[in-house]
Amino acid sequence: MGFKDKVLEVVRKIPEGHTLSYKEVAKLAGNKSAYRAVGNILNRNRNPNIPCHRVIRSDGKIGGFNKGSREKIKFLKKEGSILI
């Protein structure tokens, strides 16, 4: 159990229709300054149970996605969590 698992758990707890920024996730994970690592972890970690598409940048931008930002945008728009 480390920062990685904590981040994944936090992201997994994100309810539908709600999005969190990498910084927020890092803060909830215990390291508010590790937002850099959050993106890294989500990128390397391919866990289908982790709705990583609900994690966006603080700017409101999508950021990136394993399968392609298109899918991420699609999911967010479908859930009504984003206004792009």
Next chain:
DNA sequence: CGTATGACGTGCA
């Protein structure tokens, strides 16, 4: 063990 990387964030020009 040490180096390099990255789906970020903030500041400054």
Next chain:
DNA sequence: GTGCACGCCATAC
């Protein structure tokens, strides 16, 4: 308002 550059942390190899 937009663009560029730097700094930050943890993970993976």
